[in-house]
Each structure stands twice: as structure tokens, then as C-alpha cells.
Amino acid sequence: MNQDIRQPLPAAYLSIDEATNASGFTMASDIHTCSLLKTLAASKPGGKFLELGTGTCLSTAWILDGMDARSTLVSIDNDASFLEIAENHLGGDPRLTLVHTDGEAWVNAHLREKYDYIFADTWHGKYLLLDEVLDMLNPGAFYIIDDMLPQPNWPEGHDQKALKLVEYLDSRQDLAITKQVWATGIILAVKL
Secondary structure, three states: OOOOOOOOOOOOHHHHHHHHHHHOOOOOOOHHHHHHHHHHHHOOOOOEEEEEOOOOOHHHHHHHHHOOOOOEEEEEEOOHHHHHHHHHHHOOOOOEEEEEOOHHHHHHHOOOOOEEEEEEOOOEOOOEOHHHHHOOEEEEEEEEEOOOOOOOOOOOOHHHHHHHHHHHHHHOOOEEEEEEOOOOOEEEEEEO
């Protein structure tokens, strides 16, 4: 086995990747992480999906690629220019709702909603409002975060935040957790 992705890319992936490079966005999800996101999405037929941090929608494309026709995905971001890329490439997919908003405001306005799959790829739902987002998980739902191995773009001291996050997730009795030292460092949790 090797690290190569040997599966078809989502239809819009190459054009999204080109738009991402042109935008200067450097924090897009790793292709290995994206492949895992697709596979996990395929396990939730008819599921309710949430992506916190659309970015330029590379990961969004993979999640959609794994979802069935009955599933829905809400993806939020606070950067209108990135959401414009998402709208241009994926906006025609009726399963997808793109929301331009602040993460804290969105989470606080949707505390009673439940999801089968949450990919938290921004501060909210990962380092901020973590308990609130974890409470949005249905039993058996996935909670997925990446960038848990040291990254070149981490600010000074971020490694300690990441370690504290891992310790906290490990301490919770309502999650079954796997830490993967692969790609950018992935934590996959299932709500018990």
C-alpha cells in the first residue's frame, strides 16, 4: 500500500484546485484527508452533514462525492471570496447549502440541530465552541478534524492548543476516538 490516491477525483476538483491556487488560499484540506472524508460520507446514506470551514471547497467536493442523493450538507465560512469559489463550482448541487456567516454566530443559532457527520475545519467546532458542536452529533455520528500534526503555517504556541484539544477529546466518555498519524494528522471520533 502507498500514499497515492487511486480513485476518481470529484468532477469539479481540478477546477476548484486551480481556483484555490489562484486565490492564494494555502490552508486547503490535504487530498488524503479529502479521500477519507468521501469514504466516511458514503457510510451515512440519507445523512445530515455539516462542514465548519468551507474554505475554497476542495473538501466539500469530496464530501459531496461520497454522499447519496438523499443526504444534505451545510457548509459555512466567513470569507465571501472563498464561498464564491464554492458557489461557482458546487452551487448547482441541491444537496449543498453554503452559508456566509461567522462560525460562533452560526453555531449559537443552531444548537438544537443534530448531524450524522461533522467535519470541523476551522476554529469554531475545533478550538472554540467544541462542546456545543459535539452536542450536535447524533449517536453514531462522525466528528472529524484534521491538521493535528504540526503544520508549517501554525502560529507560535499552536502546538500546545492542539495537544490540549487531543487531551480533552480523549477525556470525554461519549466519544470513541481514533488518532491517525497520517496525512496532516486526523482525529476521527464517533458519538456514543
